[in-house]
Amino acid sequence: MLEATEFYSLGFEKIFFVSAISGSGTGEILDAVVEVIPEDRMADDETADIPKFAIIGQPNVGKSSLLNALVGQERTIVSDIAGTTRDTIHTHYNMFQKEFVLIDTAGIRRKQKVHEDLEFYSVIRAIKAMDEADVCLLVLDAEKGISAQDLSIFSLAARKGKGIVILVNKWDLVEKQTNTSRDYEKQLKERLAPFTDVPVLFISAKDKLRIFKAIEIALEVVENKKKKIPTSQLNDVMLKAIAAFHPPVVRGNPVSIKYVTQLPTHVPSFAFFCNYPDDIKTPYRNYLENKLRETFDFKGVPVRIFFRKK
Numbered sequence: 001m002l003e004a005t006e007f008y009s010l011g012f013e014k015i016f017f018v019s020a021i022s023g024s025g026t027g028e029i030l031d032a033v034v035e036v037i038p039e040d041r042m043a044d045d046e047t048a049d050i051p052k053f054a055i056i057g058q059p060n061v062g063k064s065s066l067l068n069a070l071v072g073q074e075r076t077i078v079s080d081i082a083g084t085t086r087d088t089i090h091t092h093y094n095m096f097q098k099e100f101v102l103i104d105t106a107g108i109r110r111k112q113k114v115h116e117d118l119e120f121y122s123v124i125r126a127i128k129a130m131d132e133a134d135v136c137l138l139v140l141d142a143e144k145g146i147s148a149q150d151l152s153i154f155s156l157a158a159r160k161g162k163g164i165v166i167l168v169n170k171w172d173l174v175e176k177q178t179n180t181s182r183d184y185e186k187q188l189k190e191r192l193a194p195f196t197d198v199p200v201l202f203i204s205a206k207d208k209l210r211i212f213k214a215i216e217i218a219l220e221v222v223e224n225k226k227k228k229i230p231t232s233q234l235n236d237v238m239l240k241a242i243a244a245f246h247p248p249v250v251r252g253n254p255v256s257i258k259y260v261t262q263l264p265t266h267v268p269s270f271a272f273f274c275n276y277p278d279d280i281k282t283p284y285r286n287y288l289e290n291k292l293r294e295t296f297d298f299k300g301v302p303v304r305i306f307f308r309k310k
């Protein structure tokens with residue numbers, strides 16, 4: 001296998017070539033891409049400030065059906081043959097007095113070997129659609145649940161700094177008891193860990209169940225992603241949290257965090273200034289992230305945390 005950095009600089013077509021000679025499939029390509037893609041490349045066209053939602057997921061989960069149900073017409077072709085959608089389709093839409101673009105994509109599936117070029121290019125198109133999007137609507141088939149492939153897509157989206165909403169579609173086919181959705185969500189989130197602060201909705205494109213709610217939530221995620229926390233408020237909350245639970249001493253030196261500020265980035269990012277940045281480990285990082293999420297709503301949005309020397 002090539003080095004991750006080489007993967008990136010070579011570009012997608014070469015990744016295919018390299019992968020083909022090593023005999024690995026799209027799943028492996030995706031896993032490699034997860035490792036190397038830079039976050040949040042923004043498309044700078046005239047629709048740059050209109051939120052874009054990419055509908056992604058495995059073949060046949062109902063991505064095109066969802067788009068059609070939202071739009072109220074058969075905009076894209078729906079069928080029970082997996083792999084129906086080949087091209088990425090953009091649909092401009094207006095709802096709740098808000099403009100947005102829905103992007104329908106080809107289903108992404110894991111294959112042992114990439115025999116078929118179309119298969120490969122549909123993966124690449126879905127990833128490109130994700131690049132363009134502010135929020136990824138990751139559609140699952142309720143009866144099938146979340147697959148390893150979905151988890152790769154999920155972590156790729158998080159890695160790219162995309163907002164994420166999970167839509168469990170075909171909920172009409174599931175036999176329900178009192179706690180079915182609660183238990184389903186709990187099990188789903190165990191698979192998503194550690195990034196579990198994401199909205200999960202149980203929908204049916206067929207019955208138009210909660211499909212507009214899904215858009216409402218996606219629009220909220222767009223707002224969460226743009227959120228800027230004033231420095232004073234941020235320090236009020238976070239310095240208290242730090243005082244309540246100090247970073248553990250690693251090499252005999254007490255670590256002291258002096259202040260925190262949000263960076264002017266597309267993905268909410270926070271810099272914590274401290275004396276020994278390298279001494280702060282993942283559990284403490286997670287503590288700070290949880291505190292941020294508890295206090296300021298970042299549901300559906302990946303959050304970046306940096307420790308800097310001061």
Ligand SMILES: Nc1nc2c(ncn2[C@@H]2O[C@H](COP(=O)(O)OP(=O)(O)OP(=O)(O)O)[C@@H](O)[C@H]2O)c(=O)[nH]1
Pocket residue numbers: 058059060061062063064065066077078079080081082083084085086105106107108169170171172173203204205206207
């Ligand atoms: N029961 C039920 N069936 C659904 C629902 N949504 C979609 N389907 C059916 O699932 C099949 C696949 O739907 P599509 O919308 O074509 O799925 P897709 O995700 O766009 O598939 P690809 O384009 O192949 O990736 C069709 O037979 C749909 O009628 C739903 O909410 N409930």
Ligand SMILES: [Mg+2]
Pocket residue numbers: 063064065076077078084085105106107
């Ligand atoms: Mg489709």
